[in-house]
Amino acid sequence: MDVIFKLSETKFHKLTYQEQLAIKDQGRPKPKLKIEVAGKSRGKTYLRQFNMDVYSRNNWICGCNQKDALFCFPCVLFADDRGEKIWTETGVKDLVHLSEKIKKHENSKTHIGNEIRFALFGKINIQAQLDSAYWVNIQKHNEEVTKNRYILTKIINCIKFCGAFELALRGHDEKETSENPGIFRGLVNFSSELDRTLEEHLKNASIFKGTSKSIQNDILDCMLELCHEEIIQEINKTPFLAVMADETTDVSAKFQMVTIFRYVTKDGDPVERFWNFLLPMKHDAKTLSETILGVIDPILKNENQKLIAQTYDGAAVMSVFFGDLNEIPAFFSHSPQRVAVLDQIVGRKMPRSIPTRWNFNIRTVNIVYEYRDCIIECMEQLKDDSNALTCRQASGIRRILQDSNFTFWLTFFHHAMPHVDVLYNQLQKRNIDPTEAQRVISVFEQNINSVRNKIDSIILEASNFDTLSIGAKRKQRFEFTNHLIAASLIISEKFVQYHNKFPENELDITYLRGAVPFLKFIISNNLEETMGETKKLLQILVTTPMTTTEAERSFSTLKRIKTFLRNSMCEDRLTALSMLSIEKKFIAEIPNFNEKVIDKFAAKKDRRIPLIIKKLQ
Template identity: 25%
Template sequence: MDRVYCEPCWLFSDRMCLSHHPSWTVGINDWQGLSAKIKKHESSRAHLAACVVFDTWKNDLTVDAQLDSEYKSQVRFWTDVLMRITDVTLTLASCNLAFRGHREKVGELNSGNFLSVIDLLARYDPVLRELLDKKSNVNYLSPSIQNELIALLSQRVHDEIVSEIKEAEFYSVIMDTTQDLSKVDQLSQVFRYVTVRKDEADNAIAVDINESFLGFQNISDQTAQGLETKITELIQSKGLPLHKCRGQGYDGASTMSGIYSGVQKRILDKEPNAVYVHCAAHNLNLVLNDACQHITEIKEYYDILQRLYVFFSQSIKRWELLENHLKSKPTLKRLCPTRWASRRDALYALRFCYADILQALTKITLRSKKSDERTEAMGLLKAMEAFEFVMMTVIQEKILETINIVSQVLQKKDVDLLQAASLLGNATCTLAQLRDQFDNLKCTAQGLASSWGIRCNFRHKRTRRIKRHFDELTEDQRLTNPEEIFKVNVFYMCIDTVVSQVRTRFHGMDSVTRKFQFLCPTELLRASDEALNESAQTLAAIYNEDLSSEFSSQLLSFRNALGVTDVATALKLFLTIPVTVASAERSFSKLKMIKNYLRSTMSQDRLSGLAMLSIESQRARRMDLTEIVKEFAQKNVRRRGRFGHC
């Protein structure tokens, strides 16, 4: 065929186009002026359109392929967007930060932390920048999406913890309640269980004691029956069998700890092996509280400490005056009525700032023009210049230092009853020995008093005279020496009260500890075969559903490094029993940060979800966010289309 034609136009030219010239599709044989005709055709609209289609076809880019490529690009974009939004949600929740602001639009003033962080990231991240530049109603930045992501993230953490509890042989419940800012009673759910870490060869390499938080639950019925019903329902809703519960940890409130109709007794009736252990940390606080309440001098001493703090802290000028004297020394601390560790800090600050406080009070008494201020300063100054007050400072610091060591350890998650009992036993011995160290404490107090310019002698008090009636055998107060009066009525009584209260209040813990004490390595090696066999049989009889009749023989074999199946079970049982409710108490600190006065209308589900992501933040950070995105995308048909069925 002696003709020339345009291949793109021959294949893809639009025959209906007005600029279409059929000669280029059938061929041209007019050779005169051909180059000019070619140039004119190359610039025609029909030819250019045909060339675009021709190039697409030549590169194997069909319309279907182009549409598929565009769809995959959109799927990647929306997946990347949601990954970033989910990560921002998790970060804010882990840091206890509020999400929403006064307005719900990106870029506006007071738009809240969530939208502000998105706007900040968009300055450096092209994906979020493209999202904010899109003129679309869909951007996944609304409060409802936030709630949905919080729910998905917290549910994933919840399910992972529940799965671990189910894999563990036993668990214990640790529950405590508090009132939030909206006057709603919140129940903190904490579960204690033991996990065994293994290597690639499936050999056990470590044992971990876990106390995991599983959310807050609002309580409407605060009676023992109502709380027991709610706790039982919560356990069953997680798919956990109640017959695997081996411990209960509550505070000393009668509703929870009552021996006749308290929560612990009601659950114990359903599961006899769910032993109740009164929170050791609460018990320790009650020991010191009893010592304070029953001895007038100690109560007055702490009242003066609180008055000192209030006196200086209620006035900016007085506080500034004190700060000028203290310089870099620790300042006065407020006394917390429930946390005795704060009292140790207050005593520490008082001892190291004693002389500076005396100077500040003296200046106020001499220079102040307010009569009530001078009167209060003179009263505090007189109290602090008494040698009894210095002596009390030394004694109380020694007692609280001993108790505080135990208190700090008891608040750890991985502490067990043997450790707690051992620490309490050592503390009791130390305090009992302190009874014979009055002279040493007096020497220490005299040295401090001399350095502070205080007289080192006890003040004389009027001898108490008892009114005599006819035919009655009465006599006046026997002790007349002020030092002896202080030693007997204050020092001895304080030490005796603390020691006796420790022994009385921790009797329940000791009874549980004695059941498992033979499993301690030192006892296991030291005990005779007969004693070991008797202890093992007693424990096996108590936990007959968990330990077999071969437990005693296995225990003897364990001592000889043989089979240990039931021994491991017994150890897990012991480690599962709770010691304190400190983990539940710590969750209340998070509750106050999350549900503050600016967020008092927060829903219960959002509160519980945010608390879980904050308290279990390490576990939440290990989550695979792509799984969260997939779960989010499967919620409805429109999302499945946008996210490509993930």
């Protein structure tokens, strides 16, 4: 039976209810039609024939054998005067423009309404879904979900607070009766005193309180996952990417590798995002490279050309001088008796030496230089101490302080370290670009040469000292600066010179100094298309890391989080807590951060409390 042809004679609404249900249950007719359309286009003839695939691509299209045309099944059933007659009465035979007609019809208000009526026709539980009891149950559920999400938000805020300030979440005893439950539990308890809803939850909840260590770990995992997703979104939108990797040894003697990504945001600002800490199985080149690739490959996928720079710092190597120098504050830090002698003779406390990859404690250098004779007197007195270890160490330090080579280097670094400190502070800026890096390095080299020329008389007194070594070390440290050549393009002082005679392979840039300001100038003034190649050059320059100070900051955070008392935390928890500390500004800028974390927390596994809002079906 040709249903469509029958309905053209007897409308659907005139049939009995049982007949209507039978037509719906039978479904739309999908006959093989004989439609053919011949034509001519661009001098060539063509023949279009009906293809059965049209039924599978559109679940509302049906056919009529007697009219040899296509119809809309829902609109044929529930047609009114507002519908398109071509889809309900005459039928569609135009195969050439069929796709356009389908798209237009399925987006029409009448068609959408008829599809809804068709879907709901014959449903016996429509009224049951819309009755007051159904609405009340949904409302009660959603009220409970809102309350649970509010409580979980407060708990997340406590975790974020602890992470941002690098505080230990867990205490020695987290029982409710404990007097030392830890900072996290203490912070939750304090918050409950200010929030009645949270207070009632902690007192009355018997299934889910949200303060257990497993819940903490799940929330931290969700936070880290969300941060990674946001970073990946930023990386996907940036044309170039740089990766920085470095290593250190933590308090539990584990080899920790950190990964940092550097790229330019849509506003032209360079950012360096902490990604994770890793524990490579081995320390050989193959294992380290495979570990780094294991992080990069899933992010880049098939866009390997996006990675334009890789920065890997070597292991920290301390010179003999600074190794000896650090023995002095370390000696006084282990005994109050030694400190008492130091206070009596020197009258100054010895600062604790904190070596880094960039500079050394300038205060230690200056104090040892200024009070060298008094410190030697301290060692003379302490070498007669009854403690054998104190005697042995005091004698060794006295010999170091009286050594001519040590005395020379102490004098030299007393003059040189202020310049090293200035260089360190300038290079560790996150937004430093090649222009600024080239300038500060040049100034540093001039200052070091000036120091060297002023202490020639001291150099001659050191019998084992090579007068060329200072300049050689400085030259070796900054030997490779070819990657900064392109920065000369954007030195504003040279623009007049470039205007008269532009150097080969360089670009003419207007009046701004520095890669970052000029890139922001192009973006803010909508000149991306006009100066497209210049923009790419600037993005490459800004993306290329000038230093690895961000990795050093990460290691500082690592040492504050993973302390002697907190040395057994797993790598995921360490990375998550480090992310909360290092990227706290980035996290604060993520819209609806807590809500997104709760969504991930709820989807991670079935929870014992409802956390998802229900909508009316």
